[in-house]
Amino acid sequence: xxxxxxxxxxxxxxxxxxxxxxxxxxxxxxxxxxxxxxxxxxxxxxxxxxxxxxxxxxxxxxxxxxxxxxxxxxxxxxxxxxxxxxxxxxxxxxxxxxxxxxxxxxxxxxxxxxxxxxxxxxxxxxxxxxxxxxxxxxxxxxxxxxxxxxxxxxxxxxxxxxxxxxxxxxxxxxxxxxxxxxxxxxxxxxxxxxxxxxxxxxxxxxxxxxxxxxxxxxxxxxxxxxxxxxxxxxxxxxxxxxxxxxxxxxxxxxxxxxxxxxxxxxxxxxxxxxxxxxxxxxxxxxxxxxxxxxxxxxxxxxxxxxxxxxxxxxxxxxxxxxxxxxxxxxxxxxxxxxxxxxxxxxxxxxxxxxxxxxxxxxxxxxxx
Numbered sequence: 001x002x003x004x005x006x007x008x009x010x011x012x013x014x015x016x017x018x019x020x021x022x023x024x025x026x027x028x029x030x031x032x033x034x035x036x037x038x039x040x041x042x043x044x045x046x047x048x049x050x051x052x053x054x055x056x057x058x059x060x061x062x063x064x065x066x067x068x069x070x071x072x073x074x075x076x077x078x079x080x081x082x083x084x085x086x087x088x089x090x091x092x093x094x095x096x097x098x099x100x101x102x103x104x105x106x107x108x109x110x111x112x113x114x115x116x117x118x119x120x121x122x123x124x125x126x127x128x129x130x131x132x133x134x135x136x137x138x139x140x141x142x143x144x145x146x147x148x149x150x151x152x153x154x155x156x157x158x159x160x161x162x163x164x165x166x167x168x169x170x171x172x173x174x175x176x177x178x179x180x181x182x183x184x185x186x187x188x189x190x191x192x193x194x195x196x197x198x199x200x201x202x203x204x205x206x207x208x209x210x211x212x213x214x215x216x217x218x219x220x221x222x223x224x225x226x227x228x229x230x231x232x233x234x235x236x237x238x239x240x241x242x243x244x245x246x247x248x249x250x251x252x253x254x255x256x257x258x259x260x261x262x263x264x265x266x267x268x269x270x271x272x273x274x275x276x277x278x279x280x281x282x283x284x285x286x287x288x289x290x291x292x293x294x295x296x297x298x299x300x301x302x303x304x305x306x307x308x309x310x311x312x313x314x315x316x317x318x319x320x321x322x323x324x325x326x327x328x329x330x331x332x333x334x335x336x337x338x339x340x341x342x343x344x345x346x347x348x349x350x351x352x353x354x355x356x357x358x359x360x361x362x363x364x365x366x367x368x
Contacts, residue, residue, distance in 0.1 A: 002032060003041040003050075003144050005137065011044055011051060011067070018042050018053050018065040029058050040065065041144070048076045048146035076146045077246040078192035080106040082167065083235055084160045086113040086202035087120070092232045097132050101139035101149050103239040104246070108136070109152040111160045115204030125154045157210055161217050164197035170219040172199040173234050174211055177221035186220055187245055196242065200235040 010019045020028065020042070028034050034055060042051040042065065053065035083105045085096055097108050110132075112119070120128060132151040140148045155163070164170050169190055177183075190196060199219065201210075211221060224237055 001039060001041050002028075002034075003043065003141055004028075005043055005045045005141065005148055008044040008046060011042070013067065013070070016067040018051060018067055020063040020065065021061065025061065025063055028055075028063050034058075039068075043146050045140070045148035050075075050146060075144060077104045077106075077243065079190055079194045079196050079242075079246050081196045081198065081239065081242060081246075082106060082164070083108045083239070084111050084155075084164060084197060084199045085109065085235060086111050086200060086206075086231065087116045087118045087154070088202055088231045089117050093128075093132060094135050096232050096235055097135050097151060098139045099236050100239060101136050101145065102143045103236065104243045105149055105239060106147070107150050107152060108132075109160060109163070110154045111157055111199075112154055113157050113202055114207040114210060116202045117204075118202075120154055129153060158213070160199070161213055161219065164199070164219060165217040167197045168194035170197040170199075170214075170217075171222050171238065172206070172211065172214050172219050173224050173229075173238055174201075174206060174221040175228055176211075177223040180223060180225070183222040183224075186222060187241055190242065190246060198235065198238050198242075200231060200238075203231055 004020055004024050006018065006020055010021065012018070028040075034040070036055045036057060038055050040053055040055065042053055043049065044051075050071040052068050052071065054068055055063060056066050057064040081104060083096075083100050085093070085100075085108060087093070087110055088096065093110065100108050110129075129151055136151055137148050139145075169186070171186060197219070199206075199214065206214075215221065222238075224234060229237060
């Protein structure tokens with residue numbers, strides 16, 4: 001599924017309306033050749049939410065969408081990672097920014113250090129920042145990020161250290177640092193909601209005085225092993241480790257039990273009937289979408305469209321049934337019923353005749 005970023009004012013939740021403008025309009029119409037009815041994901045680049053929409057109309061200067069539902073829990077890491085990158089030579093910064101965004105960095109801060117070969121004046125820096133921000137946005141789209149990481153203006157090393165000193169966890173990979181156990185302990189101390197700063201030196205590495213200043217401000221040297229990594233590799237190495245560890249972090253005390261519903265094309269209407277029996281006061285879902293399944297037949301494109309509509313209808317009904325829902329990083333919907341969290345994953349199987357994995361009575365027992 002394709003994802004696009006829009007300004008917050010282009011999303012009207014109350015009216016269930018989203019408008020895409022700018023260069024994405026041509027991309028949707030003439031490159032992707034999308035058509036009304038197809039589904040896209042939209043983010044405002046700020047709140048991390050995913051607004052799942054269907055295309056209503058392709059107009060000359062905009063694409064009008066219908067808001068179908070909102071994924072509250074997106075794909076962002078539970079901690080915010082700030083990459084303070086020493087200015088590298090040539091176009092290495094473009095690669096660094098692209099991969100940092102893919103690996104979950106919240107912000108990339110270019111830093112002028114003592115051993116940096118590149119020196120940017122104000123005019124050149126402004127042009128570079130604009131280009132780097134475009135690369136960050138493209139990488140955010142490709143990796144389906146919920147926010148667009150920002151590329152900050154170039155800072156001096158002293159400014160960068162001062163900025164990072166107020167963050168929760170501060171790390172600087174240094175070739176003379178020793179003690180892998182200490183590095184492991186520091187990385188494992190990361191917690192949800194924290195701000196994590198990572199300092200990466202330029203091609204020439206850090207000057208000893210820079211490491212001393214970092215330590216004076218609570219920035220801890222860590223080792224990346226016995227090998228010396230290039231500046232464009234070191235940041236990726238640290239981000240990869242932090243990314244993997246942060247993905248495993250879950251809010252404390254969050255208890256989850258799963259209810260999985262597997263249904264075939266012909267059983268989509270039966271799924272909704274079983275679900276409606278769970279809550280007598282639940283609004284009855286529209287059955288127009290499921291008339292196709294009960295009648296059978298139809299060509300392959302029509303069957304695919306009906307399958308997509310059935311999935312949306314089932315998921316929307318689950319949200320109405322629960323009254324409250326959230327989504328995890330895998331896109332599964334979590335229902336909050338009487339203070340308990342349940343996972344309801346709606347899966348539509350292409351095989352005909354497959355029955356419900358759980359009956360309504362079994363569902364009641366699990367929820368009770």
